[in-house]
Each structure stands twice: as C-alpha cells, then as structure tokens.
Amino acid sequence: MLHLILVLSGVCTIGMTLPLPNYYSYSMAVGDGSGTEYSTAYDGRITGIRVWENSGSYIRGIQLRYEGNWTTPVCTSYYSPLEMTLRDSESIIQVSGKYGSGYIYEIMFVTSQGRSLKVGQPYGTSFNLYPSLDGSELRFLSGRQNGNGITSIGAHWAVYYTDDSKA
Template structure:
C-alpha cells in the first residue's frame, strides 16, 4: 500500500498543470500574391506607420517596437500616416477592406479607443482581434508584391 501511495504521489508531483494559451492568429485576408513578410520583432508594439497609394490601396506598413522602427513592409514612398501609443496603450483591433489584389483600407484601434484609419473604404470587410483577454497586437504577416500589401494577418499575445 505504501509503495502504491509513493507511485501515485510521484505521478501527481511530476504532472505539470496546463497553462492557458495566450497566443492567437487572425487568418490572413487578401489574394496573397507576391513575397511573404513579417513584422515580428522583440519588444512591445508602440507605434504604426502606413503608406497609401493616392487615397486607394495600402502601399506599406511599418511597426515600432519599444523605440525601434522595423524595416518598412513593401514601400515607404510618400508621406505615412502614423500613430504612436501612449503609456499602457496597446493595439487591440485591426480592421479594414480588401479587394482582389490589394488591402484597400486598414484601421488600427487601441485599448484607449483611439484609431488610425488609412486608405479607401472599398471591397470586402475584415475585422481582426485577439481571442484571449489581455492580448495585444504582436506582429503582422502576409504578402506584398512591391506595389502594395496583397494580404494581411494579425498575431496576438499577452505581453
């Protein structure tokens, strides 16, 4: 009996409790032509820059992690629209429109209710958000063809 108790206690002590899954992915939208991209970088997302083509599709995106800007995705031609986060603020929603070859509109919403909307409201709608409470935007991924962003997906996690 003592032997059985020791075995059972060893099994109980050796079993790890499952941890909640704090990562989620919002599946990419768009036609997905061109070269893959990812804005993944160390740190917390603290800003966003977006370039558009003549009030039409999205040409380029750049994220800031802590104080460092990533390399722009696709192109940084022209003047970007930019949003910098404040204090404990984070991006908690990414939405917009896509149609055939490009992402036409993109909007980033923060935990404080602020938003940055860029592009032309044209095409099919998408709405990305984390599935876990307390999660925030960690990075974007998708495809680009040198002229603009052709697909986009969002990765979320607790930071």
C-alpha cells in the same frame, strides 16, 4: 499536440520572445496573398505605427515601432505616411479594414484606449481581426506583398508580459 509544436516552432524561427501557448492567437490572413511573404516580428511591445497609401487607392506599406526601434517598412514607403504613437500602457487590440482586387485598400488600427488610425479607401470586402483571448494585444503582422502594395494581412496576438508581471 502536433499543431502546438508547429505553432511554437514557427514562433521560435522568427527570433522573438516566445509567448506562452495558452496566451497566443492568430487571426488568419485576408486578401489574395500574392507576392512575397512578410513579417513585422520584433522583440518588445508595439509603440508606433506608420501606414503608406497609394494616393486614393490601396495600402502601399506598413511599419511598426517596437519600443524605440522601427522595423523595415513592409513593401514600399513612398510619399508621407500617416502615423500613430501609442501612449504608455496602450496597445493595439483590433485591426480592421477592406480588401479586394488584389490589395488591402483600407486599414484601421484600434487601441486599448479607444484611439484609432484609419488609412485608405472604403473599397472591397470588410475584415476584422482581433485576439481570441482576453488581455491579448497585437504582437506582429504577417502576410504578403508584391512590391507595389500589401496583398494580404494577418495578425498575431499574445498577452505581453513584462519582467514585473512574470514574478
């Protein structure tokens, strides 16, 4: 019960719609975790992704769009990002990639419609983040960054309910 209270209090403090506890899961962060904490939590459903890569090296920055609103980029946003816009009723159901030597080197977002956005270099240890509950989708990312790039990444999953689906 204490674990449930801690999870719920953490979700409440980030200012987003509270998912029902039975429909929420967390994929533990991978990477060395140095630097400052970040979170992309925002209200609404994720509708777009931008990823910046340090040319031929590690992931420099990530940005998510919720409905029509882009979050502040995590870390840096130098150079041109690779971007994916999600279709209606499409959601992110998997985040995978590689990490090592202090950074996330490769990241791939896979959608419920079988599309993917893959950015970075195939260097390091593989990771695969996905929800533990059927029907869940990516709600936000969290982890650490050091000003130069993303050093760790974790994924928060939940079933997304619209006003129509709550009835």
